[in-house]
Amino acid sequence: MTEDDRLAAILADHAGREGALLPILHDVQAAYGCVPADCYQPIADALRLSRAEVAGVVSFYHDFRDAPAGKHVVKLCRAEACQSMGGTEMIARLERALGMKVGETKGDVTLEAVYCLGLCACAPAAMVGDQLVGRATPERIEALVAEVSA
Amino acid sequence: MKIWVPCDAAAVACGADEVAAALASAAGLRGEEVEIVRNGTRGMIWLEPLVEIERDGVRHGFGPMEPEDVPALFEGGDHPKALGPIEEIPFFAKQTRLTFARCGRTDPLSLADYEADEGWQGLKRALELGGAQTIEEVTTSGLRGRGGAGFPTGIKWKTVAGAEAPQKYIVCNADEGDSGSFADRMLMEGDPYCLIEGMAIAGLAVGATKGFIYVRSEYPHAIRTLNAAIKAARAAGIIGDSLMGQGPAFDLEVRVGAGAYICGEETSLLNSLEGKRGMVRAKPPLPALEGAFGKPTVVNNVLSLAAVPWILVHGGAAYAEFGLGRSRGTIPIQIAGNVKHGGLFETGFGMSLGTLVNEIGGGTASGRPFKAVQVGGPLGAYHGPDDFDLPVCYEAFADQGGLVGHAGFVVHDDSADMLALARYAMEFCAIESCGKCTPCRIGAVRGIETLDRVAAGDPAAIELLHELCEVMEKGSLCAMGGFTPYPVRSAIRLFPQEFSLSQEAAE
Ligand SMILES: Cc1cc2nc3c(=O)[nH]c(=O)nc-3n(C[C@H](O)[C@H](O)[C@H](O)COP(=O)(O)O)c2cc1C
Ligand code: SF4
Ligand code: FES
Numbered sequence: 001m002t003e004d005d006r007l008a009a010i011l012a013d014h015a016g017r018e019g020a021l022l023p024i025l026h027d028v029q030a031a032y033g034c035v036p037a038d039c040y041q042p043i044a045d046a047l048r049l050s051r052a053e054v055a056g057v058v059s060f061y062h063d064f065r066d067a068p069a070g071k072h073v074v075k076l077c078r079a080e081a082c083q084s085m086g087g088t089e090m091i092a093r094l095e096r097a098l099g100m101k102v103g104e105t106k107g108d109v110t111l112e113a114v115y116c117l118g119l120c121a122c123a124p125a126a127m128v129g130d131q132l133v134g135r136a137t138p139e140r141i142e143a144l145v146a147e148v149s150a
Numbered sequence: 151m152k153i154w155v156p157c158d159a160a161a162v163a164c165g166a167d168e169v170a171a172a173l174a175s176a177a178g179l180r181g182e183e184v185e186i187v188r189n190g191t192r193g194m195i196w197l198e199p200l201v202e203i204e205r206d207g208v209r210h211g212f213g214p215m216e217p218e219d220v221p222a223l224f225e226g227g228d229h230p231k232a233l234g235p236i237e238e239i240p241f242f243a244k245q246t247r248l249t250f251a252r253c254g255r256t257d258p259l260s261l262a263d264y265e266a267d268e269g270w271q272g273l274k275r276a277l278e279l280g281g282a283q284t285i286e287e288v289t290t291s292g293l294r295g296r297g298g299a300g301f302p303t304g305i306k307w308k309t310v311a312g313a314e315a316p317q318k319y320i321v322c323n324a325d326e327g328d329s330g331s332f333a334d335r336m337l338m339e340g341d342p343y344c345l346i347e348g349m350a351i352a353g354l355a356v357g358a359t360k361g362f363i364y365v366r367s368e369y370p371h372a373i374r375t376l377n378a379a380i381k382a383a384r385a386a387g388i389i390g391d392s393l394m395g396q397g398p399a400f401d402l403e404v405r406v407g408a409g410a411y412i413c414g415e416e417t418s419l420l421n422s423l424e425g426k427r428g429m430v431r432a433k434p435p436l437p438a439l440e441g442a443f444g445k446p447t448v449v450n451n452v453l454s455l456a457a458v459p460w461i462l463v464h465g466g467a468a469y470a471e472f473g474l475g476r477s478r479g480t481i482p483i484q485i486a487g488n489v490k491h492g493g494l495f496e497t498g499f500g501m502s503l504g505t506l507v508n509e510i511g512g513g514t515a516s517g518r519p520f521k522a523v524q525v526g527g528p529l530g531a532y533h534g535p536d537d538f539d540l541p542v543c544y545e546a547f548a549d550q551g552g553l554v555g556h557a558g559f560v561v562h563d564d565s566a567d568m569l570a571l572a573r574y575a576m577e578f579c580a581i582e583s584c585g586k587c588t589p590c591r592i593g594a595v596r597g598i599e600t601l602d603r604v605a606a607g608d609p610a611a612i613e614l615l616h617e618l619c620e621v622m623e624k625g626s627l628c629a630m631g632g633f634t635p636y637p638v639r640s641a642i643r644l645f646p647q648e649f650s651l652s653q654e655a656a657e
Contacts, residue, residue, distance in 0.1 A: 022405065022408060061407075061428070062408070081329050081486045083562070106329050115582075118332035119159065120486035121332065122160050122492065132159055132162055
């Protein structure tokens with residue numbers, strides 16, 4: 001399937017759906033790893049919106065990326081319950097150990113901040129790829145990163 | 151042998167899948183017949199992964215389990231992680247579980263389990279009563295919105311029922327963005343049919359045939375469970391073209407958020423659902439009259455909707471017997487952060503804050519002295535020991551310049567840096583502001599700068615910060631900008647020395 005076919009298939013999947021833009025953007029990101037700017041116009045055409053409207057929606061939401069992340073995304077919770085259990089220090093130690101900062105991509109790994117994963121009673125919390133981590137330590141996360149990127 | 155291992159995201163985050171795998175292989179090696187059920191969580195998160203084994207008709211708990219602890223389960227004798235009968239553990243025994251009655255006991259996706267445990271009885275009763283009387287029952291219960299604002303649910307439903315329109319909607323707010331909150335997630339993962347039943351009752355009551363559940367993208371497990379539950383309920387003929395084959399049509403769809411805290415605010419959520427930027431709308435028009443796609447819409451939190459089946463089965467008056475003052479019924483409290491016994495504790499409104507933190511929560515996890523508890527998420531105030539007499543109810547917390555909100559309680563020990571937490575409150579507001587109004591959009595950024603000046607010892611900065619908080623509180627369109635001053639000012643009030651020490655040092 002060419003790139004255009006993939007997008008056309010996604011748009012066809014959602015044809016006629018009320019409020020289809022977010023579901024479309026999620027599917028586009030799942031297919032391409034990000035929402036490429038050259039998708040804006042075809043999406044706009046399908047939903048009878050302006051390109052600017054689509055661009056505005058993409059930029060509003062933290063989830064949508066304009067470039068693909070590393071193959072392994074590590075999300076680290078920065079919110080209060082995790083802070084109360086040493087989350088801030090945990091993030092700092094992990095940053096030092098991996099030699100990168102939250103918000104950066106190095107090799108296959110992207111470190112990202114997240115604001116609560118609903119794991120506040122087993123804080124600090126993180127997510128490595130699809131895997132949830134409660135009572136997280138930098139060592140455990142490093143081991144998981146090593147495991148998935150091996 | 152029947153063994154339960156929770157599938158809840160918190161249990162999984164603590165290793166429940168590994169424990170389940172170890173159980174299966176240990177049983178295989180020994181040639182033992184075991185049935186492993188993946189239940190929801192009981193909510194005693196500090197004990198997760200919490201395995202249960204039935205003995206003489208009573209379920210016994212073991213936890214927190216690690217794969218190494220598994221073989222001993224088959225060896226008889228005392229197990230080092232044995233907790234005794236699960237429902238006799240004080241944290242559990244002291245609760246009044248109405249909304250969470252099934253959660254943790256059943257296989258979340260088993261329709262048979264659900265039916266055997268009062269499932270669909272509320273919907274049946276609503277079908278008998280009809281819309282108007284169903285709303286009457288909800289009004290009698292005194293149920294108020296559990297999403298934070300505490301608006302009476304019966305009144306909201308009545309407004310939507312009274313609106314004339316060809317199409318109406320039920321929208322479930324499952325955006326649960328507050329730190330310290332996970333009750334919505336726990337219910338969606340542990341008893342999804344309960345939410346489906348609550349939404350179906352709401353649809354029937356107000357004349358809506360379509361419902362949306364707007365779930366934050368940070369909850370992939372809940373999204374999967376809900377989608378599976380909706381499919382199963384539809385296949386069983388409970389929802390779809392006709393409710394239980396005798397009522398009107400009602401169907402459901404899950405919509406996934408995209409990482410924006412503000413989309414928990416109902417009008418922002420509606421914009422997001424419609425495929426727009428999640429900007430807050432000015433009210434009026436009320437969503438009840440002009441909500442999703444401009445149609446009359448009930449927007450309710452997960453817990454408000456999930457309380458409804460119980461209310462229909464047992465009656466609004468029975469629900470209203472629990473509680474305190476104008477806060478009726480039960481509140482699923484989430485106690486989290488630096489606390490020994492973190493988890494979900496459902497109880498009638500009225501328990502004192504001190505009892506909750508010290509007795510139920512067991513004090514801090516670190517064993518260090520308690521410092522403060524933030525109540526109601528990132529927009530909620532910090533409370534110190536002086537507030538330990540406060541009963542958990544909407545009025546008492548509002549009177550103290552705080553809020554109960556979605557009932558997340560985050561405990562901090564004495565190592566907490568209150569200036570850093572105040573700065574974080576402003577930073578969070580700056581990151582998550584929808585940008586519609588100036589006091590919030592610009593004020594939050596000024597707030598960060600001003601707190602940095604406080605930290606650097608600028609003596610004029612505190613006064614400036616107070617003025618800024620005043621502007622944000624008075625001039626913001628919604629509670630994002632309007633309540634961000636709560637954690638900031640309460641932190642200063644409780645721990646003034648932490649906001650002036652640096653100043654003295656500089657002098
Ligand atoms: C900034 C902000 C965030 C909110 N987040 C949520 C949320 O995550 N979940 C929720 O149910 N309500 C949230 N609310 C409250 C909703 O606006 C609304 O009051 C609620 O969904 C109504 O349902 P209820 O009456 O059942 O509580 C939030 C409000 C504000 C101002
Ligand atoms: S207070 Fe903040 S979040 Fe609320 S409407 Fe104004 S800018 Fe948007
Ligand atoms: S605050 Fe980190 S998971 Fe909730």
